[in-house]
Amino acid sequence: MPLGGVLFITVFIALFGAFLLWFAAKVGAKPTYRDPVKFEPYECGIPSVEKKDTKINVKFYLTAILFILFDIEIIFMYPWATTFRDSIATGNGAFVFGSMLIFLAIFIFGLFWEIKSKALEWD
Amino acid sequence: MGHDIFEITVNGIKLVLIFLLMVQAVPMLVWLERRGSAFIQNRFGPNRVGPLGLLQLGADAIKFLTKENFVPTSAKKALFYAAPVFALIPGAVAFSAIPMATPVYIEAFEMFGQNWGPYRFLVQGYEIGVGIVFILGVSSLAAYTILMAGWGSGNKFSLMGALRASAQTISYELALGLSIVGVIMMFGTFNLTEMINAQQGPLTFKWMEYTVTANWLPNWGIFFQPLGALLFFTATFAESNRLPFDLAEGESELVAGFHTEYGGFKMNLFFIGEYAHMMIASGLMTVFFFGGYSIPYFSVADVQAWALSVTQSEMSASILSALLHFLSFNIKFGFFLWTFIWVRWTLPRFRYDQLMDLGWKTMLPWALANTIITAFIIYFATI
Amino acid sequence: MTADAFLFWFLAIVTLGSGLSVILLSNPIYSALSLAMTMVGISALFVTLNAYFIAGVQLIVYAGAVMVLFVMVIMLFDLKSDTVAFAKGKFTGALKVASVGLLAGLVVAAIDLSKGLIGVKDGENHLVALGDMEATKSLGRILFQKYVFGFEALGVLLLVIAVGAVSLARSKGGTHEH
Numbered sequence: 001m002p003l004g005g006v007l008f009i010t011v012f013i014a015l016f017g018a019f020l021l022w023f024a025a026k027v028g029a030k031p032t033y034r035d036p037v038k039f040e041p042y043e044c045g046i047p048s049v050e051k052k053d054t055k056i057n058v059k060f061y062l063t064a065i066l067f068i069l070f071d072i073e074i075i076f077m078y079p080w081a082t083t084f085r086d087s088i089a090t091g092n093g094a095f096v097f098g099s100m101l102i103f104l105a106i107f108i109f110g111l112f113w114e115i116k117s118k119a120l121e122w123d
Numbered sequence: 124m125g126h127d128i129f130e131i132t133v134n135g136i137k138l139v140l141i142f143l144l145m146v147q148a149v150p151m152l153v154w155l156e157r158r159g160s161a162f163i164q165n166r167f168g169p170n171r172v173g174p175l176g177l178l179q180l181g182a183d184a185i186k187f188l189t190k191e192n193f194v195p196t197s198a199k200k201a202l203f204y205a206a207p208v209f210a211l212i213p214g215a216v217a218f219s220a221i222p223m224a225t226p227v228y229i230e231a232f233e234m235f236g237q238n239w240g241p242y243r244f245l246v247q248g249y250e251i252g253v254g255i256v257f258i259l260g261v262s263s264l265a266a267y268t269i270l271m272a273g274w275g276s277g278n279k280f281s282l283m284g285a286l287r288a289s290a291q292t293i294s295y296e297l298a299l300g301l302s303i304v305g306v307i308m309m310f311g312t313f314n315l316t317e318m319i320n321a322q323q324g325p326l327t328f329k330w331m332e333y334t335v336t337a338n339w340l341p342n343w344g345i346f347f348q349p350l351g352a353l354l355f356f357t358a359t360f361a362e363s364n365r366l367p368f369d370l371a372e373g374e375s376e377l378v379a380g381f382h383t384e385y386g387g388f389k390m391n392l393f394f395i396g397e398y399a400h401m402m403i404a405s406g407l408m409t410v411f412f413f414g415g416y417s418i419p420y421f422s423v424a425d426v427q428a429w430a431l432s433v434t435q436s437e438m439s440a441s442i443l444s445a446l447l448h449f450l451s452f453n454i455k456f457g458f459f460l461w462t463f464i465w466v467r468w469t470l471p472r473f474r475y476d477q478l479m480d481l482g483w484k485t486m487l488p489w490a491l492a493n494t495i496i497t498a499f500i501i502y503f504a505t506i
Numbered sequence: 507m508t509a510d511a512f513l514f515w516f517l518a519i520v521t522l523g524s525g526l527s528v529i530l531l532s533n534p535i536y537s538a539l540s541l542a543m544t545m546v547g548i549s550a551l552f553v554t555l556n557a558y559f560i561a562g563v564q565l566i567v568y569a570g571a572v573m574v575l576f577v578m579v580i581m582l583f584d585l586k587s588d589t590v591a592f593a594k595g596k597f598t599g600a601l602k603v604a605s606v607g608l609l610a611g612l613v614v615a616a617i618d619l620s621k622g623l624i625g626v627k628d629g630e631n632h633l634v635a636l637g638d639m640e641a642t643k644s645l646g647r648i649l650f651q652k653y654v655f656g657f658e659a660l661g662v663l664l665l666v667i668a669v670g671a672v673s674l675a676r677s678k679g680g681t682h683e684h
Contacts (some may be wrong), residue, residue: 001564002220002249002250002251002511003513003550003553004513004548004592005134005135005138005219005248005249006216006219006249007513007516008135008138008518009138009139009142009219009248009386010212010216012138012139012142013142013207013208013211013212013216014209014212016142016391017207017208017209017211018208020388020392021204021207021208021388021389021392023188023191024187024188024192024387024388024389025192027188027189028188028189028190028191028192028387028388029189029190029191029195030191031191036196038193039193039195040195040197041195041196041197041198041276041277041278041279041281041382041384042195042278042280042281042383043278043393047211056286058675059577059675060153060286060290060578061575061579061675062580062671062672062675063290063293063294063479063576064290064571064574064575064578064579065668065671066572066665066668066671066672067294067296067297067571067575067598067664068272068567068571068572068575069291069664069667069668069671070297070487071296071297071300071566071567071570071571072567072571072664073568073661073664074297074300074301074304075300075563075566076649076660077301077304077494078255078256078304078313078559079559079642079645079646079649079650080308080645080646080649080650081304081305081307081308081311081312081542082307082308082312082313082639082642082643082646083310083311083643083646083647083650084310084311084498084501084502085308085505085646086309086643087503087645087650087651088222088501088502088505089418089505093502093650094655095651096500096650096651097498097655098651099657099658100498100650102490102658102659102661103627103657104494104495104663106658106665107491107661108488108491108666108670109665110488110664110665111488111491111603113668113669114140114668114672115483115674117483117672117676118201118485119676120479120480120484121476122475122476122480123478186674200537205515231559251558252558252639253558253561253562253639255561256557256558256559256562256563256565257562257565258561258568259562260549260561260564260565260569260570262568263566263569263570263571263574264546264565264566264570265667266570266574267539268544268573268575268583269578270577270578271539273581274535274581275543282581282582285581286578288577289574293574296570305531312639313559313639313642314639317639404581479572
């Protein structure tokens, strides 16, 4: 079972990376100049003003939601793609192919509707 | 990981070795990138430290280590430190699943008064039956690194950069996932080793009852899926945030994107993560479309038979064949890594709306078209 | 303890621990990240059941897509005031009692239902016998031949969700239409 290997390397890298960061902090130059301004987050010129509610373009959410939907549709094609040749060999090819074509037609309709409704338009 | 203590130890060392190989390949790639870009732009590049500037790698590492460990006051400390460490994980975990050579046989032997073996070690971290799905799944976790770094820095530029970078990554993941449906359909498997085995021998097209064989070409996936290969390779550029798709950074509006507040060694770890994505992309290109570790014109069985006739022992024959195939894999792999650098210094970068348009309105429909065309051809060719 | 048992217990503890921290941590971002960790843990648990494809899908869809959206959305809101309002609101007392009651009921029912199953060895795990790819292929065969209607209905459902999401984003108050 490969799971043990995956877990092992994950834990190893986490420890290794943490060690490297610790080591770099230990070896690295010590701050000689201490000023609160130095430890402020990067900003061009004027100090940053914290806004109460950040307004972010709704596009980002929309992109993420559409991504999830298409991702699920694509994931469903994977088991279909692995069995496609086998289905043709066993004589079920036409049925399996037809069912995927209907699914793809819905997929394509959705994609072109979204393009047409300007949901994917960025400016 | 194995059945006895010897096998487990060797497999563990192998995993660590693959990870360390990935990490140490990064400074070499950086050197190659700087020298290559200088060559392309008719400059010198780093040539002061050591012969050909090769010791620049060591100098850079020392510089990274001795930098002051800076954390802004607005940062969420836990996330700020966790993000660079996490950046290493998806790349290395996914890369370990890519087969790099034929397996090595170790004959039964005696050690510490005990009988061990025989063993069969794969030249890859671990073999996963559903290789592609695993690699896609693990590398999709890389989006968290970006979001953790962006939010953990407590900086508006970082957050906006993280947002843009993750929107870009997820948009191109669709084209990436869809472009390999054709490949899966062709080979009928998720397993990378089986894909390599299917690409042996001369190029053979089958259509109805006719078979056309081209002896002068290897049976590589690129000849069956040229559009899929192009779409896949383009999408991986966007996935690894490389030029011409490095919209996560933008000096004029976003400064350095999600790693604005990072410097020194923490920055270096992000760098390693980015190069790890390049390596996965190159490895997958090799496996899907260019025959993986197999040597063109010689099938794996041919090479193994030849190695056996030379060395007369099964164990050394397997080691010889593994070395030859490893070399073959690395030549192809290195070519794609060089292509990444080459493209970076050749093409201009996109604007953000052009990037999103390309992903959603050009690459996704073409990937769909590729899937449908492949399905039709397979259906009518094999019916 | 065998290696498989160790892996199972390790993964179960990690999954449950991150699941618990989803509800125990006060900062919603850490909660969302813990939920992502829970998804990864569940995916690893699927691997211990030899359901490799489902594990991969869990990783791609839940950990790689759904939770990315959650984390992205939560990071963009300043949720400090909302957190306080939720933790110290009027209804929270009753809500807490009701939730604890529900949870206790679930735990009792789960133990009761699985009482007979504890200690039973899986003599006939069909997936083990099939191997990695065969299990996925048999899933594909069943899905695209026997349950094909559900598959097509899912396509329509996803289309409806997409249309709904787009029209929500375009409605008043959104920044989509200028």
